[in-house]
Amino acid sequence: MFVILGDDGILFSLKMSNFFQIIKKEKIAPNGFLFRIKAPEVALHAKPGQFFVLRVNERGERIPLTLVRWNRRSGTIDFAFQVIGKTTHLLSKLKEGDFLKDVLGPLGRPSEIKYYGTVALLAGGFGAAAMLPIANALKEAGNNLVTILGARSKDYLILEKELRRLSSKIYVMTDDGSYGIKGFVKDGLEMASREYDIAHAYVIGPAIMMKFTVAACQELGIPNTVSLNPIMVDATGMCGSCRVNVGGKTYFACVDGPEFDGSQVDWNLLLNRLSAYLNEEKHSYELFLKKKGVLPRGKEKKA
Amino acid sequence: MAKKKRPERQKDKSIPFKERISTFKEVPLGFTVRQALLEAERCLECKRPRCIEGCPVSVPIKDFIQLIKKKEYLKAAEKIKEKNALPAVCGRVCPQEDQCEKVCLLAKVDKPVAIGKLERFAADYEAKKLKEPKKPDVKKVSPRRNIKIAIIGSGPAGLTCAADLALMGYRVTIFESLHEPGGVLTYGIPEFRLPKRIVRREVNYIKSLGVELKLNHAIGATLQLDELFERGYEAIFIGVGAGLPQLLNIPGENAVGIYTANEYLTRVNLMKAYLFPGYDTPIKIGQNVVVIGGGNVALDAARTALRLGARSVTIAYRRTENEMPARIEEIEHAREEGIIFRFLISPVEFLADDNNVLTAIKFQLMELSEPDESGRRKPVPVPGKFETLPADLAITAIGTKANPLITKTIPGLKLNSKGYIEADEFGRTSREGVFAGGDIVTGAATVISAMGAGKNAAQAIQEYILKKYQIKQKI
Numbered sequence: 001m002f003v004i005l006g007d008d009g010i011l012f013s014l015k016m017s018n019f020f021q022i023i024k025k026e027k028i029a030p031n032g033f034l035f036r037i038k039a040p041e042v043a044l045h046a047k048p049g050q051f052f053v054l055r056v057n058e059r060g061e062r063i064p065l066t067l068v069r070w071n072r073r074s075g076t077i078d079f080a081f082q083v084i085g086k087t088t089h090l091l092s093k094l095k096e097g098d099f100l101k102d103v104l105g106p107l108g109r110p111s112e113i114k115y116y117g118t119v120a121l122l123a124g125g126f127g128a129a130a131m132l133p134i135a136n137a138l139k140e141a142g143n144n145l146v147t148i149l150g151a152r153s154k155d156y157l158i159l160e161k162e163l164r165r166l167s168s169k170i171y172v173m174t175d176d177g178s179y180g181i182k183g184f185v186k187d188g189l190e191m192a193s194r195e196y197d198i199a200h201a202y203v204i205g206p207a208i209m210m211k212f213t214v215a216a217c218q219e220l221g222i223p224n225t226v227s228l229n230p231i232m233v234d235a236t237g238m239c240g241s242c243r244v245n246v247g248g249k250t251y252f253a254c255v256d257g258p259e260f261d262g263s264q265v266d267w268n269l270l271l272n273r274l275s276a277y278l279n280e281e282k283h284s285y286e287l288f289l290k291k292k293g294v295l296p297r298g299k300e301k302k303a
Numbered sequence: 304m305a306k307k308k309r310p311e312r313q314k315d316k317s318i319p320f321k322e323r324i325s326t327f328k329e330v331p332l333g334f335t336v337r338q339a340l341l342e343a344e345r346c347l348e349c350k351r352p353r354c355i356e357g358c359p360v361s362v363p364i365k366d367f368i369q370l371i372k373k374k375e376y377l378k379a380a381e382k383i384k385e386k387n388a389l390p391a392v393c394g395r396v397c398p399q400e401d402q403c404e405k406v407c408l409l410a411k412v413d414k415p416v417a418i419g420k421l422e423r424f425a426a427d428y429e430a431k432k433l434k435e436p437k438k439p440d441v442k443k444v445s446p447r448r449n450i451k452i453a454i455i456g457s458g459p460a461g462l463t464c465a466a467d468l469a470l471m472g473y474r475v476t477i478f479e480s481l482h483e484p485g486g487v488l489t490y491g492i493p494e495f496r497l498p499k500r501i502v503r504r505e506v507n508y509i510k511s512l513g514v515e516l517k518l519n520h521a522i523g524a525t526l527q528l529d530e531l532f533e534r535g536y537e538a539i540f541i542g543v544g545a546g547l548p549q550l551l552n553i554p555g556e557n558a559v560g561i562y563t564a565n566e567y568l569t570r571v572n573l574m575k576a577y578l579f580p581g582y583d584t585p586i587k588i589g590q591n592v593v594v595i596g597g598g599n600v601a602l603d604a605a606r607t608a609l610r611l612g613a614r615s616v617t618i619a620y621r622r623t624e625n626e627m628p629a630r631i632e633e634i635e636h637a638r639e640e641g642i643i644f645r646f647l648i649s650p651v652e653f654l655a656d657d658n659n660v661l662t663a664i665k666f667q668l669m670e671l672s673e674p675d676e677s678g679r680r681k682p683v684p685v686p687g688k689f690e691t692l693p694a695d696l697a698i699t700a701i702g703t704k705a706n707p708l709i710t711k712t713i714p715g716l717k718l719n720s721k722g723y724i725e726a727d728e729f730g731r732t733s734r735e736g737v738f739a740g741g742d743i744v745t746g747a748a749t750v751i752s753a754m755g756a757g758k759n760a761a762q763a764i765q766e767y768i769l770k771k772y773q774i775k776q777k778i
């Protein structure tokens with residue numbers, strides 16, 4: 001066991017640095033959870049904008065998730081995820097006290113935090129989770145924050161309270177109008193831009209949401225930063241699965257990003273690459289749900 | 304007494320063809336005891352054995368072959384291990400035809416002794432007989448047991464360095480960024496060429512020497528190198544390989560269906576995508592697969608694609624067969640399996656449909672130039688001559704570079720113009736207490752040369768520590 005001194009002067013033990021135990025599990029939306037896990041090395045080195053990779057079990061895929069909060073003293077990290085396929089489903093079934101098989105991080109370049117003036121935070125769905133640490137850092141750097149939070153409906157909004165606390169104004173948008181204003185994030189941006197002189201925007205959410213929101217930013221002449229989420233394998237720059245095209249050049253999002261200038265991103269390529277394995281993923285998930293008895297047998301499609 | 308006629312060079316059997324191209328089972332079966340004895344018989348027992356000079360780690364080849372002749376198979380394995388901690392691996396993947404077997408005296412009049420197959424035989428024999436590899440005695444009470452040494456990367460360079468230092472009595476920790484140890488042996492070289500149980504066995508052996516393995520630690524991300532010094536490691540060996548895939552930089556290279564060999568092989572080998580959906584990581588099954596490159600990596604990718612169910616697999620190489628850097632045995636195997644070889648063509652563009660899915664690859668036809676000063680003939684374009692090959696899956700295997708994840712995060716570490724770490728033959732770098740070896744110093748090379756570098760560095764680390772402590776004692 002070793003006892004080490006963190007850069008904020010806190011002593012703690014790294015004996016358990018290879019055991020990634022789930023400390024807290026919270027359902028934050030009908031389709032998603034917030035986990036707190038032990039991962040002292042990751043907590044010690046995490047910075048806003050970074051992510052990590054996890055594996056649920058021995059046969060599992062490596063999936064990247066964004067770091068939402070971290071505590072050096074207790075050696076824990078928080079992350080939020082929505083259930084969309086087999087791995088996130090398996091993850092959602094784990095209980096407090098259970099262990100994750102592997103955790104690697106922190107990965108990716110941290111956000112370049114600086115003073116802009118007024119910054120618009122445009123978050124769609126679970127993008128709000130990725131936005132939180134960036135919002136904190138931007139606030140600390142003296143920026144005035146205007147947040148536009150979008151979700152399908154009221155129940156799907158996450159971290160509204162936390163983001164509201166940091167923002168001088170928050171626009172909550174729902175697709176169905178069940179809460180806040182009916183509309184998309186880009187509609188909220190148009191409203192905000194009438195009230196504020198927005199110097200910069202951070203856009204984080206599903207790729208399709210980022211594509212349209214960035215287009216809206218461009219129309220309004222607002223420079224913007226996005227956090228890209230291509231399919232990753234190692235997430236250390238070794239494989240090139242995460243290739244994205246930005247400004248006509250190829251980058252590896254896991255090490256060169258995940259943050260890029262949104263106006264330079266080839267969105268269609270990203271969307272196409274994200275759906276490269278749709279058939280395989282669907283096949284795998286349905287097979288799994290059938291085995292669990294969630295889907296009736298014989299209903300799954302062949303990949 | 305009449306001189307016995309020399310037996311013919313023995314050839315081991317392969318698994319049945321049908322099983323071979325549809326499964327990931329190891330292809331060559333290795334020598335039977337009878338074959339090994341016949342092959343060992345062929346050794347001339349030269350006074351000055353050139354084979355040993357041809358081996359980057361100087362395995363006592365003559366001695367171990369003599370032991371096989373005497374049917375002392377276990378001792379033969381031990382003999383090899385005096386110099387080479389991973390004989391079962393090297394017997395399978397070393398380019399013997401460019402090393403020991405190339406300089407074998409017998410090659411002048413006949414085919415060289417099958418040294419690689421004999422090495423594999425001895426190692427496999429030991430594995431069959433002994434549940435656990437025999438451990439050399441580690442001095443239990445060593446004055447060095449409290450000196451901690453960090454190894455970064457668990458490929459052949461890191462594993463060898465770790466093993467040697469553990470045997471000297473140091474407390475060794477390996478930091479590996481992936482969730483499995485072994486480096487390219489685990490994520491790159493496929494099961495049908497190097498079964499993973501062999502890699503696991505070697506790794507377990509190294510762990511049994513007391514080496515601690517910390518997976519999921521990417522140095523430069525999870526921890527900085529200097530933090531390792533702060534945590535009490537006295538010396539650090541960097542053996543992180545050349546893990547950055549080179550891209551072609553031609554139009555369309557990011558279309559769906561184009562993989563780097565690193566991604567393709569990592570998905571299949573490390574993530575076991577060939578067992579999808581039993582394992583969760585998917586892989587595309589191509590109909591028409593084109594692999595670009597001509598080395599071991601290209602061949603591994605091509606033969607993998609075939610086993611996954613591709614209808615046709617073509618290797619497109621811009622030089623000719625003579626220049627292919629792959630092992631001869633692999634080229635032979637690939638041919639037997641029905642891989643198509645296209646020489647003197649070089650890709651210029653990937654063509655895709657509206658959804659960015661690969662449909663074809665446009666190639667420039669090439670020819671070989673007159674030999675240059677080094678005698679090498681360069682491929683040059685034949686003006687105006689192009690050919691388009693249909694493809695729904697392409698794999699680029701055109702080399703790797705240094706991954707800057709770690710090298711760029713170490714202040715004061717000198718890199719060469721290509722981004723590799725500058726180190727002398729003992730792995731000493733521009734930073735005190737920091738050593739490096741393997742592909743991260745030489746660029747992509749071989750398993751055995753990485754092991755040699757790990758060995759040399761272990762020696763240099765020992766010298767460094769001894770010197771450091773003598774100085775400390777004087778004070």
Ligand SMILES: Cc1cc2nc3c(=O)[nH]c(=O)nc-3n(C[C@H](O)[C@H](O)[C@H](O)COP(=O)(O)OP(=O)(O)OC[C@H]3O[C@@H](n4cnc5c(N)ncnc54)[C@H](O)[C@@H]3O)c2cc1C
Binds near residue numbers: 065079
């Ligand atoms: C840098 C980064 C940060 C991310 N942060 C978050 C986060 O904070 N919260 C969150 O809910 N999601 C996040 N994601 C997305 C998350 O990784 C995917 O939702 C997850 O991998 C889906 O896995 P699955 O097996 O459940 O679904 P699958 O059925 O396998 O896939 C569903 C979809 O997810 C995407 N996906 C699949 N595998 C991967 C992979 N290995 N890497 C990346 N995307 C993949 C594909 O577009 C796929 O169509 C992030 C992605 C990246 C790249």
Ligand SMILES: Cc1cc2nc3c(=O)[nH]c(=O)nc-3n(C[C@H](O)[C@H](O)[C@H](O)COP(=O)(O)OP(=O)(O)OC[C@H]3O[C@@H](n4cnc5c(N)ncnc54)[C@H](O)[C@@H]3O)c2cc1C
Binds near residue numbers: 603
């Ligand atoms: C597909 C393929 C086939 C090959 N076939 C042959 C063959 O037949 N014969 C032969 O002799 N050679 C072959 N080679 C080459 C040979 O495998 C390499 O030369 C050799 O593995 C290099 O060893 P290494 O220890 O330097 O690095 P690697 O084997 O690359 O291992 C480096 C390790 O370091 C880890 N790492 C990287 N960065 C970090 C970090 N920042 N922190 C912690 N860990 C890190 C990596 O994950 C990896 O596990 C082949 C290579 C490939 C890719």
Ligand code: FES
Binds near residue numbers: 235240241243252253
């Ligand atoms: S995920 Fe492999 S290089 Fe980025």
